[in-house]
Amino acid sequence: MGLFSLVLVNLGRNKRRTVLTMLxxxxxxxxxxxxxxxxxxxxxxxxxxxxxRLVTRNAISLIFPLxxxxxxxxxxxxxxxxxxxxxxxxxRDPVDPGxxxxxxxxxxxxxxxxxxxxxxxxxxxxxxxxxxxxxxLDPRLAAFMTERDACVVGERLFKRMKWxxxxxxxxSGTIFPGTWTFTIxxxxxxxxxxxxxxxxxxxxxxxxxxxxxxxxxVGWYTLELDRPERAGQVTRTVDGIYANSSYQxxxxxxxxxxAGFVSMxxxxxxxxxxxxxxxxxxxxxxxxxxxxxxxxERIAEVGVMKTLGFEDGAIFNLVxxxxxxxxxxxxxxxxxxxxxxxxxxxxxAGGLLPPMNVSWATVATGIGIAVxxxxxSGLIPAWQASRIKIVDALRRVE
Amino acid sequence: MGLIEIHSVRKVYHxxxxxxxxxxxxxxxxxxGDFVVLMGPSGSGKTTLLNLIGGIDQPxxxxxxxxxxxxxxxxxxxxxxxxxRHIGMIFQLYNLIPVLTALQNVELPLLLVKMSGKERRDRxxxxxxxxxxxxxxxHFPRQLSGGQEQRVAIARALVSxxxxxxxxxxxxxxxxxxxxxxxxxxxxxxxxxxxxxVMVTHDPHxxxxxxxxxxxxxxxxxx
Numbered sequence: 001m002g003l004f005s006l007v008l009v010n011l012g013r014n015k016r017r018t019v020l021t022m023l024x025x026x027x028x029x030x031x032x033x034x035x036x037x038x039x040x041x042x043x044x045x046x047x048x049x050x051x052x053r054l055v056t057r058n059a060i061s062l063i064f065p066l067x068x069x070x071x072x073x074x075x076x077x078x079x080x081x082x083x084x085x086x087x088x089x090x091x092r093d094p095v096d097p098g099x100x101x102x103x104x105x106x107x108x109x110x111x112x113x114x115x116x117x118x119x120x121x122x123x124x125x126x127x128x129x130x131x132x133x134x135x136x137l138d139p140r141l142a143a144f145m146t147e148r149d150a151c152v153v154g155e156r157l158f159k160r161m162k163w164x165x166x167x168x169x170x171x172s173g174t175i176f177p178g179t180w181t182f183t184i185x186x187x188x189x190x191x192x193x194x195x196x197x198x199x200x201x202x203x204x205x206x207x208x209x210x211x212x213x214x215x216x217x218v219g220w221y222t223l224e225l226d227r228p229e230r231a232g233q234v235t236r237t238v239d240g241i242y243a244n245s246s247y248q249x250x251x252x253x254x255x256x257x258x259a260g261f262v263s264m265x266x267x268x269x270x271x272x273x274x275x276x277x278x279x280x281x282x283x284x285x286x287x288x289x290x291x292x293x294x295x296x297e298r299i300a301e302v303g304v305m306k307t308l309g310f311e312d313g314a315i316f317n318l319v320x321x322x323x324x325x326x327x328x329x330x331x332x333x334x335x336x337x338x339x340x341x342x343x344x345x346x347x348x349a350g351g352l353l354p355p356m357n358v359s360w361a362t363v364a365t366g367i368g369i370a371v372x373x374x375x376x377s378g379l380i381p382a383w384q385a386s387r388i389k390i391v392d393a394l395r396r397v398e
Numbered sequence: 399m400g401l402i403e404i405h406s407v408r409k410v411y412h413x414x415x416x417x418x419x420x421x422x423x424x425x426x427x428x429x430x431g432d433f434v435v436l437m438g439p440s441g442s443g444k445t446t447l448l449n450l451i452g453g454i455d456q457p458x459x460x461x462x463x464x465x466x467x468x469x470x471x472x473x474x475x476x477x478x479x480x481x482x483r484h485i486g487m488i489f490q491l492y493n494l495i496p497v498l499t500a501l502q503n504v505e506l507p508l509l510l511v512k513m514s515g516k517e518r519r520d521r522x523x524x525x526x527x528x529x530x531x532x533x534x535x536x537h538f539p540r541q542l543s544g545g546q547e548q549r550v551a552i553a554r555a556l557v558s559x560x561x562x563x564x565x566x567x568x569x570x571x572x573x574x575x576x577x578x579x580x581x582x583x584x585x586x587x588x589x590x591x592x593x594x595x596v597m598v599t600h601d602p603h604x605x606x607x608x609x610x611x612x613x614x615x616x617x618x619x620x621x
Contacts, residue, residue: 309482
């Protein structure tokens, strides 16, 4: 038997209490990492955008459109390598309105080549006939490109909905009324996890013809820059061009555009952080109380051990080590469980966010908090046990 | 010169505003290898005197020499080390650690000594054999009788080969037969192993085993 065995034996005295305390610490750290995971995911979501791409939208608000006629002019702006555009569709699943996933109408010929670095087409329907595809377009999109109502869906959404290639997916339009039916012709995998795999992408032309009466209204333009460092100059040029038009623009990097979405959450991230810390603090009090109870129950034994020659410091370390085993055991398992469970759940707020992600920095912070919990919860009982006089401790035998 | 020399020891406790004098200028000498019994009514200061000899408590004034060390002058850390080498304490209620086996309880003081795990176990086993519990090594205190528990406590006191064995009413919680066994064991440790034994007891029958009987009355020795 060594000193550490003594610590473990002491923890085994009241197994139920030890296990429950460890579980409470585990749950606290699980919640902490899960809540911090939301913040990590929000931080991750702004990384979806590139600094090498600019988003141009209506200066008033994103819900106001821009004319399609801007496309040629934007493509001609010095520093812009290529341009694509899209619209938010905002449809709902007619079978289950609570089943939210994002739908975007995109100009496929320019959109997929531009985002080839972010996504991969992993499976697709074979084309009915040979077609000539635009340069840079994945050849597996041939079937999609030849059908007006075809769509490409994210791998995760595809699996979740148990869809099949060629299946027709009905969507109820809210901005563009009516029931829209899309045929799945390809599935994409997000190479950049922040891109998300819960979206349905279909032809902008289809939306324009059926939903807008051919008006040619665009939700936003995306400009790919030849050099990212020209972002500032191109932004000023674009917004300058349309400064006196009826559709003034606001241009920013794609990353800043995404960050704008995150900023809509306002103080929610702060609130989440505070809740996480409050949970940890509450459990810290529980752990401290438990450690004090455990130490108080054994105060006579502390007297005996001191009589045998154990120094105050040794007693202090033994009690502190018990607290450390409980909080570290619970803390490490809670933090790791938080990471793996949250990430395995793949929750992504219906595609509004990238799949939930808990960074290793958050796990390390959680473990650090567990160490602090161990120190703080064990400090008072350890100090009390180390300071008590032998005669006072032995008097508690009765 | 005695192994234990106590000079003009006073021990005063403060209970709220009241001053309680437990030992009042007590002097005493105990020779090496002696077996001394401290007797007296409750509150006479027997246990306090035992605690002072064992370095468990400090006198308010006066000196307590054990061997060549004036333990009244030692600080907490030095006193703890001194206790681990020189004192074996036996309590009335045994005070074994309930979650440790008999062997582990006896091993406990050896955790303070630089010794391998095997050496510790061997030594603890040997001492348990001396007290007649070689077949109870893996038993927990709750699985032992009172007499056996007290013998484990004696083994724990003995395992670090202390200079002095201090026993505070070691038979106070035992039946006659078990008490006899414990007293016989203490006698044997005194006789065969040359341990100096100081025992507090109320039992005149137990006191008969000692070489010398000392009576305390209101904090002073009486004849």
